[in-house]
Amino acid sequence: MSRQGTTLWSHSDTVKDVAEAIGIPALSDDVSKAMAMDVEYRLHEVIEQARKFMRHSKRRTLTTRDISSALKVLNVEPLYGYDSDRALKFKEALLGSAQTVYYIDEEDEVDLEKLIAEPIPKIPREPTYTAHWLAVEGVQPAIPQNPHVGEIRVMEPSLRGSQVTYSTSKLGQEAEVKPLVKHMISKELQLYFDRIVAALIEDTPSDVSKGVSNDTNIVEKQPNQDAMDINEPTSKEIALLSLRNDPGLHQLTPYFVQLVQEKISTDLTNPEILKTMLDVIDSLLHNQTVYVGSYIHQIVPCVLTVLVSQHIQGGGYEVRDYAASMLRSIVKEFSPQYTNLRPRLTRTLLKGFLDIQRSLESQYGIVKGVEALGPEVTLVIIVYNLSAWIEPISEIGQRESEKDAWSHLRTALTEAISKAPESETAEALKLVSEAM
Amino acid sequence: MSTANTRPQGNMGLDELNRIVLEFLHKKGYSRTEAMLRLESSRSTVPSLATRGLTAAVPLAGADSYAKTYALLQEWFESSLDMYQPELSRFMYPLFVHMFIELINLGEPLMACEFFDKFCESHELLHSQDLQAIKGIRLPQHVSENSVAQRFVTRRCRVQISPTAFDLLLHFLHSIEAVGGSTIIRLINQHFSLVIKPKQAAGSSTDDDDEANDFGDLGELENAPKKPLQLGIMPVDPDLKAEVLATLEYKDKNEKYDTELAPRFEEMTKPESDSPAVDAIPLPKFKPRDVEAAVQRVIDSTQMAKLGFGHKQQAALPxxxxxxxxxxxDDMNCVAFSEDSTLAAGGFADSYVMLWELQGHKLHSSLPSENSDGPTSTRRLIGHSGAVYGLSFSPDKRTLLTCSEDKTVRLWSMDTYTSLVAYRGHTEPIWDVAFGPFGHYFATASHDQTAMLWSTDHIYPLRIFAGHMSDVECVCFHPNGCYLFTGSADKTVRMWDVAKGVCVRVFMGHAGPVTALACSPNGRWIVAAGEDAAIVVWDIALGQRLKRMRGHGKGPIYSLAFSMQGEVLVSCGADCTVRVWDMQRNTLEANPALEPHDALNNGSEQVQDEKKKEVQSTTDHMAVFNTKQTPVYKVQFTSKNLVLAGGAFIP
Structure with a gap:
């Protein structure tokens, strides 16, 4: 069980054999045992010393020269006749049934006559040096003197050491720097984007030729939607459906967001387009595979713009309602992540509410938006400010041209206020009804 | 006179008091407190002779129970709470060695071998060197000859432990008293000096120093209030300074440099609050050559490549x-480059030194007789009678020092290419030699376990630094020349005061012999690399370990070098790579991030890695440059922050 216990020396036969060889015939067991143990220790000692010489010679193999040096240091006559140039060959010899293994150094006998006659061996070459750039400002030039990556990879990992380096301060507190790489989008996605945009922006959904072509294209993309085509949905509906359900759109998300931004700012009076754009946002919000969270700072202003837009053809009450409900769902979903979302919305709406130069339609949108933010916000913005606000507004409301808008606004006000806690709202409701 | 009289009385009084207290405790049944008091008081009264003689008195019957007892102890240790394990682990290795030695002394070599084989595995990671050394011990006589064993036998092992952990240990030992617990208590009594101290707050550096078990004298050094050191830069001799300034001002006026040289020189040489006095280390009067060199250094410093992170995101690499x-x-043992990188020297196992001129010029000797072969760009310096292990060019590159297996150091002139002096003083082969930062003085490290300080004009050593418990492997001067660092095979680095000749600091933290040293240019940090392929950084003034840098492959690290401003460290080693390390990360921050794992975990991780795949590197590993089968022996920065690396190609 013990490795040491069964070394060459433990049986002390070797000691006896050596003793016989130098003319001591019968060595007692005790003596040979003690000798064996001592010899083993001395061997360890010599190897220990020899290792030091190996280390300082910056070699990784122990040579006979190291052993000689170690013996010298230990004050023992070194063994002559062994040199490192010739690899030592040992022959195993098994002796009978005892199974004792001996290792015999194969020493060649050299004929002196012959050795003298031999021509003198060549002088070894002079040590020389070559110089090259191992690295230029931290980069290893690809020259023959430097190893290439493949050569290093095949080395044993424990020998070659770590090849992982940290040369940027990413690990520090500083933000990560992203290289300026152009955002590449595959051709298929580009085509898809163009088709979707075309389908969405068509003025007349009944444009058959265009609709069909888009239709087939999208159906190709989504064979499982085939069954739903019975009612012949417009290409716009299919496009929105695709946005809502298709996976793999995350690369296109910024482009859609940008499209919405552009469209809303250019066609701010067209309720149809505004609605479509809100539809796009809605679809993206509902798509499970797209994370819109990182675009919230772009989406929210769009929704707000629609909500408080000064003039939309026909008042745009429906679109504003739609925007308000979308605002509600966005706030509900993202305010835990963006803690400043709600306060910022509140501030913006309050500013708009107190600006009595705004059109009544716009005020309607604001009231709807405030309502969407919840009863507390309604209290703070509307109820507390109502007494001062209602007078100038109701004056405008008396005008003939504003009648329709005024009635919408009043309904919205009543609705919003009635959702707030009753104790605070009684007076406000009275104010609204008085302003009729 | 009166004090001498009162002291024994005081002692007797103490004994009396102890007896009374013990009786009291016994009566009251406070057995644990009693045991502890007995242990503690016996520790203070038992003289520290503790040698083999004592152990012989132990009944032989105990011998076969050693393995069983140790197994029990190990089992208990492994099952004890994590928070106490680091403290308790400090007992395990010394106990293991002492039990092994006792078994040998009892004349039970077989049992000792069995014991060793059975339990050595858990200590192999941190103490493989020691284990190798004591592995072969078979006879009591070997114990007295073996230096490692002697270290254990003659010195008390200092262990710091918290009262709770100590209580636990004591309790356990009492519970197994019948099966050898008493043996362990006796061993602790004889060979340990316990420091019972409440555990310090987590994250203090003492926790991770457990790999090196402190021995008596080290412990005292560690514990002694750290004497303040003068680590500032050496002020320039006023006369020299005046001359250099005059030259620089002249240059500023007549030549165009990007930055004004004179103010820069002032800035570079401004003494710090802890700078030594100008005459702390006597130096010969300066020569015109020194003025030239100082001027060149200032000019170079303005043209120096900027390295490290600075304020940028991307690191500047050399x-x-x-x-x-x-x-x-495979006969070349060492390489050195002169400071101006015009000369390279190599030391060979065949006792000669080779010189190469690196700019293609011829090496003309000023002695006509030396030029008989016609001028060449290489020279062979013959004089040593043993393998050459160390080389060092003087800062003015007029002389070269070599040290050899033949126990001498030789000084060679770079004007005549002949040997000038052979310095004899060491009694064993000399492993390393290094010139001081201003020339004139040099230091040697030897197999005889001493380092010596010499000056070139004396043939005998000026100081002998003794204290290391094994070979001194490498030496390195502090940049101001007042201190010397020595790295040893006993896994420690010591810092010596050159003027007083005493050891002022001991740095521990390596798991193998220390093979290379470097001191940061500002003189605040010392960096050592070892055969364990790790690089450790210490703060000199505090004596505290700052960080450990890993990433080198298996095998010793041969050389370390700081850049001129100390932003990066370059290392090279047997794994055929040159590596660049960020010195600022995890050292400069007010609260340096704790090392991800303690030393033990790190070690075991690496073992696993060797089996599995990659060697993990620490996060300050900035770059690695692989060579083609060329172990790199030496790295050195030029004054313009270019790295010179040298190594022998092994086909």
């Missing part, structure tokens, strides 16, 4: 010029 030496037949 350029490395690699000198590969061919046809060395």
């Amino acid at each position: 350029s490395v010029a690699m000198y590969t030496f061919h046809n060395t037949y």
Whole structure:
């Protein structure tokens, strides 16, 4: 069980054999045992010393020269006749049934006559040096003197050491720097984007030729939607459906967001387009595979713009309602992540509410938006400010041209206020009804 | 006189008091407190002779129970709470060695071998060197000859432990008293000096120093209030300074440099609050050559490549010029470059030193007789009678020092290319030699376990630094020349005061012999690399370990070098790589991030990695440059922050 216990020396036969060889015939067991143990220790000692010489010679193999040096240091006559140039060959010899293994150094006998006659061996070459750039400002030039990556990879990992380096301060507190790489989008996605945009922006959904072509294209993309085509949905509906359900759109998300931004700012009076754009946002919000969270700072202003837009053809009450409900769902979903979302919305709406130069339609949108933010916000913005606000507004409301808008606004006000806690709202409701 | 009289009385009084207290405790049944008091008081009264003689008195019957007892102890240790394990682990290794030695002394070599084989595995990671050394011990006589064993036998092992952990240990030992617990208590009594101290707050550096078990004298050094050191830069001699300034001002006026040289020189040489006095280390009067060198250093410093992170995101990395030496037949032991990188020298196992001129000029000797072969760009310096292990060019590159297996150091002139002096003083082969930062003085490290300080004009050593418990492997001067660092095979680095000749600091933290040293240019940090392929950084003034840098492959690290401003460290080693390390990360921050794992975990992780795949590197590993089968022996920065690397190609 013990490795040491069964070394060459433990049986002390070797000691006896050596003793016989130098003319001591019968060595007692005790003596040979003690000798064996001592010899083993001395061997360890010599190897220990020899290792030091190996280390300082910056070699990784122990040579006979190291052993000689170690013996010298230990004050023992070194063994002559062994040199490192010739690899030592040992022959195993098994002796009978005892199974004792001996290792015999194969020493060649050299004929002196012959050795003298031999021509003198060549002088070894002079040590020389070559110089090259191992690295230029931290980069290893690809020259023959430097190893290439493949050569290093095949080395044993424990020998070659770590090849992982940290040369940027990413690990520090500083933000990560992203290289300026152009955002590449595959051709298929580009085509898809163009088709979707075309389908969405068509003025007349009944444009058959265009609709069909888009239709087939999208159906190709989504064979499982085939069954739903019975009612012949417009290409716009299919496009929105695709946005809502298709996976793999995350690369296109910024482009859609940008499209919405552009469209809303250019066609701010067209309720149809505004609605479509809100539809796009809605679809993206509902798509499970797209994370819109990182675009919230772009989406929210769009929704707000629609909500408080000064003039939309026909008042745009429906679109504003739609925007308000979308605002509600966005706030509900993202305010835990963006803690400043709600306060910022509140501030913006309050500013708009107190600006009595705004059109009544716009005020309607604001009231709807405030309502969407919840009863507390309604209290703070509307109820507390109502007494001062209602007078100038109701004056405008008396005008003939504003009648329709005024009635919408009043309904919205009543609705919003009635959702707030009753104790605070009684007076406000009275104010609204008085302003009729 | 009166004090001498009162002291024994005081002692007797103490004994009396102890007896009374013990009786009291016994009566009251406070057995644990009693045991502890007995242990503690016996520790203070038992003289520290503790040698083999004592152990012989132990009944032989105990011998076979050693393995069983140790197994029990190990089992208990492994099952004890994590928070106490680091403290308790400090007992395990010394106990293991002492039990092994006792078994040998009892004349039970077989049992000792069995014991060793059975339990050595858990200590192999941190103490493989020691284990190798004591592995072969078979006879009591070997114990007295073996230096490692002697270290254990003659010195008390200092262990710091918290009262709770100590209580636990004591309790356990009492519970197994019948099966050898008493043996362990006796061993602790004889060979340990316990420091019972409440555990310090987590994250203090003492926790991770457990790999090196402190021995008596080290412990005292560690514990002694750290004497303040003068680590500032050496002020320039006023006369020299005046001359250099005059030259620089002249240059500023007549030549165009990007930055004004004179103010820069002032800035570079401004003494710090802890600078030593100008005459702390006597130096010969300066020569015109010194003025020239100082001027050149200032000019170079303005043209120096900026390295490290600075304020940028992307690190600036150095350029490395690699000198590969061919046809060395694996006989080359060391390489050195002169400071101005015009000369390279190689020391060979065949007792000679080779000189190469690196700019293609011829090496003309000023002695006509030396030029008989016609001028060449290489020279062979013959004089040593043993393998050459160390080389050092003087800062003015007029002389070269070499040290050898033949126990001498030789000084060679770089004007005549002949040997000038042979310095004899060491009694064993000399492993390393290094010139001081201003020339004139040099230091040697030897197999005889001492380092010596010499000056070139004396043939005998000026100081002998003794204290290391094994070979001194490498030496390195502090940049101000007042201190010397020595790295040893006993896994420690010691810092010596050159003027007083005493050891002022001991740095521990390596798991193998220390093979290379470097001191940061500002003189605040010392960096050592070892055969365990790790690089450790210490703060000199505090004596505290700052960080450990890993990433080198298996095998010793041969050389370390700081850049001129100390932003990066370059290392090279047997794994055929040159690596660049960020010195600022995890050292400069007010609260340096704790090392991800403690030393033990790190070690075991690496073992696993060896089996599995990659060697993990720490996060300050900035770059690695692989060579083609060329172990790199030496790295050195030039004054313009270019790295010179040298190694022998092994086909």
